[in-house]
Amino acid sequence: MNEKQEERVRPSEENYTHNISKPNERKLDRRSFMKTMVGAAGVFAVSTLPWGAMAAKELAGFGGKTYPKTKIADVSAVPVNGSVDFHYPSDHVSAMLIRLGENEWRAYQNACTHLKCPVLWSGEERRLVCPCHHGFFDVKTGAPTAGPPKRPLPEIELSFENGEIYATGVKRYEA
Amino acid sequence: MKRSALPVIALCVVLLLNIVCTQYAVNTFFYEKYDLTLLFTLANLILFPLSIVIYRRGSRS
Numbered sequence: 175m176n177e178k179q180e181e182r183v184r185p186s187e188e189n190y191t192h193n194i195s196k197p198n199e200r201k202l203d204r205r206s207f208m209k210t211m212v213g214a215a216g217v218f219a220v221s222t223l224p225w226g227a228m229a230a231k232e233l234a235g236f237g238g239k240t241y242p243k244t245k246i247a248d249v250s251a252v253p254v255n256g257s258v259d260f261h262y263p264s265d266h267v268s269a270m271l272i273r274l275g276e277n278e279w280r281a282y283q284n285a286c287t288h289l290k291c292p293v294l295w296s297g298e299e300r301r302l303v304c305p306c307h308h309g310f311f312d313v314k315t316g317a318p319t320a321g322p323p324k325r326p327l328p329e330i331e332l333s334f335e336n337g338e339i340y341a342t343g344v345k346r347y348e349a
Numbered sequence: 350m351k352r353s354a355l356p357v358i359a360l361c362v363v364l365l366l367n368i369v370c371t372q373y374a375v376n377t378f379f380y381e382k383y384d385l386t387l388l389f390t391l392a393n394l395i396l397f398p399l400s401i402v403i404y405r406r407g408s409r410s
Contacts, residue, residue, distance in 0.1 A: 207357070208356065211357075211400065212397075212401055214364055216400075218370075218397075219367065222370065223390065229384075229386035229387050230383075
């Protein structure tokens, strides 16, 4: 037996399990592959835990979601078919108010439900457009009408006082 | 004795179900269907010990 063959079969002091090497041996054997699969299953199980915990919190009534009443704009400042950008309920969440008619208004959080690109109002087409992946939303319901988005845009509740428009809450999904 | 591919395939199926349940859990959370979110979270939590059982039986054979 030459020196190279001796080195190959001589185990190191710490390695008691993988100390036989054959030519063309797989690096990932059957047992290691199955261990990897089990580990991946464990990772997915752990990753769902926060979602389950938050859902349980909401169901138990500890959600405690309160929305501030925030002024968006004056009624006279928004033309028919026009839109106003604002943030609601916090500065990190962008939203849009759209005036469809003399007394017809809609407001939505305008992060696209596909991959959160900002959704724009197209007055000519009378619909909401996401330019990133050509997603389209119906302005009256916020529901996706074409493209990759599957969930509707969250609608913002409005109230009108003394010629001013206020955002008062975010509607729950009705689906 | 030739080793069975069944445990390996079974683990692949379990992983596929894990991915599907995780996806559904997140989607139903954003749809505010919290009861379904809990259901899919529990399904994921059941699939992990199942994968361990399949692994132990597969490695024994």
